[in-house]
Amino acid sequence: MSTAAPKFGYELKATEGKARRGEVTTAHGTFQTPAFMTVGTAGTVKGLTPDQLRKTGAEVVLGNTYHLMLRPTAELVARHGGLHKFMNWPHPILTDSGGYQVMSLSGLRKITEEGVKFQSHIDGSKHNLTPERSMEIQDLLDSNITMVLDECTPYPATHKEAADSMRRSMRWAERCRKAFRNRDGYGLFGIVQGSTYEDLRKESAEALINIGFEGYAVGGLAVGEGQEVMFEVLDHTVPHLPEDKPRYLMGVGKPADLVGAVARGIDMFDCVLPTRSGRNAQGFTRRGAINMRNKRHQDDHRPIDDQCSCMACSQFSRAYLRHLFIAKEMLGPVLLTIHNLAYYQELMAGMREAIATGTFAAFQEEFHRLQAGGDIEPLN
Numbered sequence: 001m002s003t004a005a006p007k008f009g010y011e012l013k014a015t016e017g018k019a020r021r022g023e024v025t026t027a028h029g030t031f032q033t034p035a036f037m038t039v040g041t042a043g044t045v046k047g048l049t050p051d052q053l054r055k056t057g058a059e060v061v062l063g064n065t066y067h068l069m070l071r072p073t074a075e076l077v078a079r080h081g082g083l084h085k086f087m088n089w090p091h092p093i094l095t096d097s098g099g100y101q102v103m104s105l106s107g108l109r110k111i112t113e114e115g116v117k118f119q120s121h122i123d124g125s126k127h128n129l130t131p132e133r134s135m136e137i138q139d140l141l142d143s144n145i146t147m148v149l150d151e152c153t154p155y156p157a158t159h160k161e162a163a164d165s166m167r168r169s170m171r172w173a174e175r176c177r178k179a180f181r182n183r184d185g186y187g188l189f190g191i192v193q194g195s196t197y198e199d200l201r202k203e204s205a206e207a208l209i210n211i212g213f214e215g216y217a218v219g220g221l222a223v224g225e226g227q228e229v230m231f232e233v234l235d236h237t238v239p240h241l242p243e244d245k246p247r248y249l250m251g252v253g254k255p256a257d258l259v260g261a262v263a264r265g266i267d268m269f270d271c272v273l274p275t276r277s278g279r280n281a282q283g284f285t286r287r288g289a290i291n292m293r294n295k296r297h298q299d300d301h302r303p304i305d306d307q308c309s310c311m312a313c314s315q316f317s318r319a320y321l322r323h324l325f326i327a328k329e330m331l332g333p334v335l336l337t338i339h340n341l342a343y344y345q346e347l348m349a350g351m352r353e354a355i356a357t358g359t360f361a362a363f364q365e366e367f368h369r370l371q372a373g374g375d376i377e378p379l380n
Contacts, residue, residue, distance in 0.1 A: 004184060005027035005183070005184040005185035006025050006026075006027065006184065006185055007185065008024075008025060008026055008144075008184070008185050008186055008187040008214050009024070010023070010024050010025075010033075010214075010215070010244065010245055010267075011025070012243065012244065013356070014355050014356045015355065016354070016358055016359075016360040017360070018263060018265040019262050019355050019360050020033065020034070020262075020265060020267055021033070021034075021352050021355040022246065022267060024060075024215075024246055024267075024268075025185070026145070026185050026186070026187070027144060027184065027185020028185070030059075030092075031059035031060040031091075031092050032352055033246060033267040033268060034262045034267055034268070034269070034348050034351050034352060034355075035059065035060060035267065035269070035348060036058075036258065036271075036344045036345060036348045037058075037060045037094055037268060037269065038053060038056075038060075038270075038274075039061070039062045039270055039271065039275060040061045040062060040087070040089075041063070041064040041272075042063075042071070043063055043083060043086060043087045045061065045275060045341075046279065046337070047279070047333055048334065048337060048338065048341075050087065050088045052338060053089075053341070054091075055311070055338075055342075056310065056338060056341040056345050057341075057342060057345030057346065057348075057349065058091075058341065058345060059091060060091060060092040060093065060094060061091070061092075061093055061094075062093070062095070062096065062270045063093055063094070063095045063096075063141060063143065064095070064098070065095050065097055065134060065137050065138055065141070065147075066096075066098035066101035066102055066129075068095075069098065069127075069137050070122055070125075071122060074136075074138075074140035075140060077141055078142070081142075082140075082141060082142030083095075083143065092144045093142075093144050093145070094143060094145035094147070094270070095138045095143035095145070095146060096250070097134045097147040097148060097149040097150065098129055098134055098137070098149070099116070099129075099149050099150050099151065099152060100152045100250075102116045102118050103116070103151060103152045103154075104152075105118050105119070108121070111151060111168075113168065114128075115128055115129050115131065115149070115172075116128075116129045117129075129149065130149070130175075131149045131172045131175035131176045131179060132175060132176075134148075134149040134176065135180050135181075135188075139180075143186075144186055145186075145187050145188075145189060145214075145215065146180060146186070146188045147188075147189050147191065147217065148173045148176040148188065148189065148190055148191055149172050149176060150169040150172060150173065150191045150193060150219060151168055151169050151172075151193070152193075152219060152220055152223070153166065153193055153194075153195050153220050155195065155223040155225055156195075156196075156225075157195045159197055161195075162193075162194055162196075162197055162200055163194075163197075163200055165193065165195075166194045166200050166203070169193045170193075170204060170208070170211075173190050173207070173208060174211050177211050177212070187213075187214030187215055188215075189213055189214065189215040189217050189246075190208035190211065190213040190215075190216050190217065191216075191217045191218075191250070192205050192208060192216060192217065192218050192219065192237055192241075193219055193220050194220070194237075196225060196229055196232070198236040201236060201237040201240070202237075202240055205240035206240065209240075209241075214246075215246040215247070215268075216241045216242065216246075216247055217247070217248040217249070217268075218233070218234065218237055218238070221233060221234075221250070221251070221252065222250075222251040222257075222271075227256070227260070230252070230257070230261075231260055234249070234264040234265075234266065235264060238264055238265040239265075241265075246267045246268055247265060247266050247267045248267065248269070249261050249266045249269055251271060252269055252270075252271055253269070253273065254273060255343075255344070255347055255367075255371070256367075256368075256371065258344075258347065258351075259347075259351065259364060259367055259368075262351050262355075262360075263360070263364060274341050274343070275337050275340065275341065277289075277336075278333055278338075278339070278341075279333040280333075281293045281325045281332070281333075281336065282336075283304050283305075283321075283340060283343075284339075284344070285304060285305040285308075285343065285375070286305060286307060286370050287370050287374055287375050288370075288371050288373075288374060288375060290304070292304075292318070292322050292332070292336060293322065293325050294322070297318040297319060297321070297322040298319055298323075299319055300317065300318040300319050300322075301317045301318075301319060303316070303318065304318060304336070305343065308346070309342075310339050310342035311335065311338055312335040312336065312338050312339040312342075313342075316335060321335060321336060351363060
């Protein structure tokens with residue numbers, strides 16, 4: 001006897017200042033917020049099995065519409081039961097719309113009111129990504145959280161350029177809402193655009209709320225504007241978003257970005273940084289980032305982070321990790337990716353606990369103190 005899927009929803013459980021502790025419910029389970037969504041661009045988190053990923057604390061992953069529509073195609077994924085079954089991840093999945101990747105194809109794409117015509121970076125084949133087609137692809141993938149197709153406004157942009165781009169995105173958002181297939185346990189998120197202009201961000205948020213979505217994302221940031229400007233945009237954007245819906249800051253970021261954005265009311269994040277950095281010998285710790293290729297680690301018997309319980313830290317030394325990278329052994333990137341993702345998940349769990357217990361301000365202060373203090377004390 002089949003059980004009906006739960007309604008898609010967000011429950012706000014605690015607040016401290018603007019920081020929020022909550023829970024998102026989908027057809028494939030729940031995830032706690034603030035949440036960091038591990039990026040699995042092509043239906044996989046590079047180098048990790050689903051079991052290894054789950055052990056880092058990950059509850060939700062992100063798939064990429066652009067890459068999956070080109071290879072292996074959304075239709076093939078659908079024939080294999082959807083992305084959850086295809087990649088053996090029975091937990092929540094969010095897919096982006098493909099817009100960011102398509103917009104970055106300089107010289108290979110053309111934006112019109114209809115959508116974006118582009119050539120594949122793989123084989124040069126021609127495609128037409130419209131709001132309706134983006135909804136169809138994400139439906140075929142069986143994504144729990146679908147993102148509207150939007151135009152990622154380049155930075156910097158004049159007020160007119162940002163306004164024209166944002167308003168086109170709002171028209172596309174309305175088309176996405178109409179094309180989206182409503183199902184229990186599945187949601188569609190709108191994306192606020194408007195570059196760094198306060199009036200345009202407000203206009204965009206109001207337009208999306210009038211259309212009505214299950215969640216709201218802040219897009220067009222982490223594109224070169226710097227942390228200070230990003231936080232300023234959040235300061236005058238987040239207050240316009242509904243309190244009873246999840247808020248997602250797209251493509252962010254470094255640990256300090258996550259802490260600062262949570263303090264400003266953001267609930268969800270994604271970024272390639274922990275995985276990409278792990279493949280390139282950069283590890284994240286409570287005391288900042290370290291380079292595992294650095295010679296000072298060659299005789300260091302300690303773990304990457306002495307307070308981390310991940311596989312890499314509980315079983316291997318810095319000296320061994322450095323050896324793997326110097327020898328170009330594939331296990332090095334795998335272990336450091338596991339550690340980085342575990343660190344990000346522990347950071348999110350720490351923020352959730354701090355908000356729930358009313359100690360988030362103290363958590364922020366301690367986070368910044370440790371990050372400013374540098375790596376753990378050198379060996380005697």
